[in-house]
Amino acid sequence: MQQIIDFILELDKLKGVTRKTRPLGLDRAENSAEHSWQIAMLAASLAPYAAPGVDIQRVIAMLLVHDIGEIDTGDTIVYAEEGQAERKAAEQVAVTRIFGLLPAAQAAAFMALWQEFDDAVSADAxxxxxxxxxxxxxxxxxxxxxxxxxxxxxxxxxxxxxxxxIKDGCPALWDYLEQRLAQASTQGFFGGDAD
Known part of the structure; x- marks a missing residue:
């Protein structure tokens, strides 16, 4: 029991990892714990659009563990391209430490979910x-x-x-977003030069 409690209290630190996007109507950045919860709910809500055989419960579990390494590494904006291999290696060390707080069988199960998400090969991932x-x-x-x-x-x-x-994992979601992104471009929602 103490190992589980230690793990859960360690996860509380994810609430202090800030991201670049603000929650709607708030003047602060969202944190990684909020992000993980919200994407788990998004995946559950998108279940009717999942490919046949996708296990939504496994998807939700992956989404709840996928950013846990950010407790040690912090968050990096998804559009950052440089240093990706170094960030992944640091995150692997972090999740090994954090999942290592749990009993071995639970640690291995969470690590396998984290790795499956990271590999992005399975339909669930x-x-x-x-x-x-x-x-x-x-x-x-x-x-x-x-x-x-x-x-x-x-x-x-x-x-x-x-x-x-997005197109690979949920084509209907990409069809929805692609149109809205094109419209957002005409409304000046983007920064930087066209690259």
Whole structure:
């Protein structure tokens, strides 16, 4: 029991990891715990659009563990391209430490889910990735491009980074977002040069 309590209290630190996007109607950045909860709910809500055989409960579990390493590494905006291998290695060390607080069998199960999400090969992981990539986009669309404008992120850069995993994991969601992103471009929701 103490190992589980120690693990859960360690997870509380995820509430202190800030991201670049603001929650609707608030003047602060969202935190990674809020993000994880919201994308888990997004995936559960998108269940009717999942490919046959996708296990939504496994998807939700992946989404709840996928950012736990940020307790040690912090969050990096999804559009960052440099240093990706180093960030992934640091996150692997972090999740090994954090899941290691649990009894071995539970640690192994959570680590396997984290790794499956990271590999993005299974249908479950691809659906999870679609939800993970979509949520910041949905917030930016609702916030008139707040973090895109503040961080100089162009329309082309957004589409290049989030389009393929969303289209692969949940094509109906991409069909929805692609139109809205094009409209947002005409409304000036993006920053930076067209790259």
């Amino acid at each position: 691809r659906f999870a990735h679609a939800a993970d990539r979509a949520m910041p986009v949905l917030l930016n669309l609702a916030n008139k491009g707040q973090s895109w404008r503040e961080n100089g992120i162009s329309h082309q850069r957004v589409v290049k980074r989030i389009g393929p995993p």
